[in-house]
Amino acid sequence: MNKCPQYIVEYMHEYLDGDIHREQELELKHHLQMCSNCQQHMHELSDAIAFIKSTTHISAPPTLQANVMQRLPKQKQHVGIQK
Amino acid sequence: MDALINKRIKQVLKGDQSAFSDIVSHYQHSLYQVCYRMLGNKQEAEDIAQEAFVRAYMNLHTFDQKRKFSTWLYRIATNLCIDRLRKKKPDYYLDAEVAGTEGLNMYSQIATDAPLPEEELEKMELQERVQYEISRMPEKYRVVVVLKYIEELSLQEISEVLEMPLGTVKTRLHRGREALRKQLNSL
Numbered sequence A: 001m002n003k004c005p006q007y008i009v010e011y012m013h014e015y016l017d018g019d020i021h022r023e024q025e026l027e028l029k030h031h032l033q034m035c036s037n038c039q040q041h042m043h044e045l046s047d048a049i050a051f052i053k054s055t056t057h058i059s060a061p062p063t064l065q066a067n068v069m070q071r072l073p074k075q076k077q078h079v080g081i082q083k
Numbered sequence B: 001m002d003a004l005i006n007k008r009i010k011q012v013l014k015g016d017q018s019a020f021s022d023i024v025s026h027y028q029h030s031l032y033q034v035c036y037r038m039l040g041n042k043q044e045a046e047d048i049a050q051e052a053f054v055r056a057y058m059n060l061h062t063f064d065q066k067r068k069f070s071t072w073l074y075r076i077a078t079n080l081c082i083d084r085l086r087k088k089k090p091d092y093y094l095d096a097e098v099a100g101t102e103g104l105n106m107y108s109q110i111a112t113d114a115p116l117p118e119e120e121l122e123k124m125e126l127q128e129r130v131q132y133e134i135s136r137m138p139e140k141y142r143v144v145v146v147l148k149y150i151e152e153l154s155l156q157e158i159s160e161v162l163e164m165p166l167g168t169v170k171t172r173l174h175r176g177r178e179a180l181r182k183q184l185n186s187l
Helices: A007-016 A020-034 A036-053 A064-072 B002-013 B017-041 B044-058 B069-088 B106-112 B118-122 B126-136 B141-150 B156-160 B166-182
Strands: none
Touching: A007 A020, A007 A036, A007 B166, A020 A036, A020 B166, A036 B126, A036 B166, A064 B044, B002 B017, B002 B126, B017 B044, B017 B069, B017 B141, B044 B069, B069 B141, B069 B156, B106 B118, B106 B156, B126 B141, B126 B166, B141 B166, B156 B166
16 A cells, blocks of 8 residues: 555645645645545535535524624713713 | 725714614624534524624724624624533643544544444434534634535635635635545444
């Protein structure tokens, strides 16, 4: 069994962060073409991201705003006092 | 938008409490969403989101208006969420390594709660399943993954929200992605 260098996984993450140097990106791509295990690893990472991003955006309950305003301490001074 | 928010902040600081309403209105959905994804429970999420706004109001005079208000607000909310998550945990030896595991400690065990059996997972709706997988991630990775992939903040912004060096954010995001990958492929 040949073991892939650990930095290949590092490069995958740097690539996913959009933060990889050009030469390293080429090395990563070259390696992925040769190594099906790492290719699989890379796919699984991309799938994990797509999975998280598939969350639908949820909205705050309609009562939240009013509840916050109600919880604010009662105002003591008058509006408009300025230095 | 930032200009309008800063105007409202100034009004609140001058004593016009009602101006805070616009601030809440503008950020309520993103703040609630972070809380919900972190806590996995609607009631708790509403509680904590409200608390975050109230704290922001009380501490508004400490906010530096040259900075981004949303970053400051996210910081208050994520701190409250993390406190809440920690309080839920029993206080035995959370850092102790679990026998027979490699590098797994009680933190990671608790985050997983009791993993559901395969047939239960298959019955879940996609959205339910996503939330379940998020809640199984250790919280220090969860917060980074939520801010990055659900709130779509940049790594730089995340580092400001969490008051953590950029390098640490990256490491946690890398580990978070690996954790999620393993969770999803363990079936």
